[in-house]
Amino acid sequence: MDNLTEMLKGVLEGCVLEIIGREQTYGYEITRRLNALGFSDVVEGTVYTILIRLEKNKLVDSEKKPSEIGPPRKFYTLNKAGRKELGIFWEKWEFVESKIRQLREA
Amino acid sequence: MFKSLIKTITGDIGEKREYRQTMNRFKALPEDYRFAFRKIHRYINSGAAAGGGVFTDLSVYKNLADLFEEAAANGQNALDVLGKDSAKFTDDLILASVPEKEAKQRKINAEIKNKLNKGGKNNA
Numbered sequence: 001m002d003n004l005t006e007m008l009k010g011v012l013e014g015c016v017l018e019i020i021g022r023e024q025t026y027g028y029e030i031t032r033r034l035n036a037l038g039f040s041d042v043v044e045g046t047v048y049t050i051l052i053r054l055e056k057n058k059l060v061d062s063e064k065k066p067s068e069i070g071p072p073r074k075f076y077t078l079n080k081a082g083r084k085e086l087g088i089f090w091e092k093w094e095f096v097e098s099k100i101r102q103l104r105e106a
Numbered sequence: 107m108f109k110s111l112i113k114t115i116t117g118d119i120g121e122k123r124e125y126r127q128t129m130n131r132f133k134a135l136p137e138d139y140r141f142a143f144r145k146i147h148r149y150i151n152s153g154a155a156a157g158g159g160v161f162t163d164l165s166v167y168k169n170l171a172d173l174f175e176e177a178a179a180n181g182q183n184a185l186d187v188l189g190k191d192s193a194k195f196t197d198d199l200i201l202a203s204v205p206e207k208e209a210k211q212r213k214i215n216a217e218i219k220n221k222l223n224k225g226g227k228n229n230a
Contacts, residue, residue, distance in 0.1 A: 027173075028180060043189035044182070045199075048173045053202040070179020071172070 005041055012042070014089035016050050020060055021078040021086055027051055051076060059085050128164050131171040138184040139174045146170065146196050156197040157204060158216030165203040 012034075019030050027048050034042045051074075054060045059082035064072040078086065132143040149155050150166070177187045188195050 027176070041189070044177055044187040045173065045189055045195045048169075049195070049198045049202045052169055052199070056202065067179070071175045073176065074172075 001038060002041060004039060008039065008042075011093070012046070013050050013054070014086065014093065016047060016054065017059065017078065017082055017086040017089060020076050021083065024063075024075050024077045026073050026075050054082070124164060128167050128171060131175065135174055135178050136183075139178055142184040142188060142192065143170070143174070146192065149193060149196055150200070153216050153220065155193070156200045156213070157208075157210075158213035166200050169199060169203050 015034060016030055019025060019033055025033075027044060030051075031042060031044050031047045034047070051060070055062055055076075059079065060076045061079050062074045062076050064074055067073040132140060135143070173187065174184070177184075
């Protein structure tokens with residue numbers, strides 16, 4: 001689906017946290033996973049910016065690993081603060097989702 | 107007096123070298139990335155981007171170079187990486203790279219400077 005950028009704005013960061021929380025991963029892989037989910041408009045640049053912010057806010061740790069092609073690649077893992085933030089994100093999401101569903105079904 | 111003078115000179119030289127090194131990373135990239143970089147660089151220098159101007163710390167450009175180098179190595183083209191709104195991407199990258207307070211401060215400073223400089227030389 002197209003043109004979801006505005007609606008996804010608050011949510012993408014949480015999605016990225018969730019994906020990182022599953023296993024250590026890197027930007028390109030995260031982007032592909034979001035695309036595979038159906039968010040075709042999400043590009044590397046978007047994910048990359050989110051990762052920079054997450055690292056700045058100390059929610060993820062990063063490790064540079066050599067790569068066969070090109071420069072060393074940054075791999076990300078979720079840390080304790082990140083897990084807590086992820087938990088809060090899902091709480092907020094559940095709340096919003098249930099309220100909007102109520103609105104629709106009222 | 108000499109201590110601070112020397113620090114000023116060597117500090118400047120170090121910064122200039124780092125600046126050049128970072129900018130050279132873009133020169134080594136494929137044409138579409140070089141083009142994208144020039145546009146983004148111009149956008150940032152115009153003062154229209156988030157933060158209002160050029161930054162003394164190179165983190166924005168270092169982050170951009172990291173992204174471009176990895177994507178180019180993956181065989182992607184610049185448009186796939188930047189998406190439809192390069193200006194918005196640049197704004198977001200700046201806000202993510204530079205402490206937000208600093209970005210806002212710079213924007214206000216740039217706006218005030220521009221307002222008071224009206225009719226004067228454009229030094230963007």
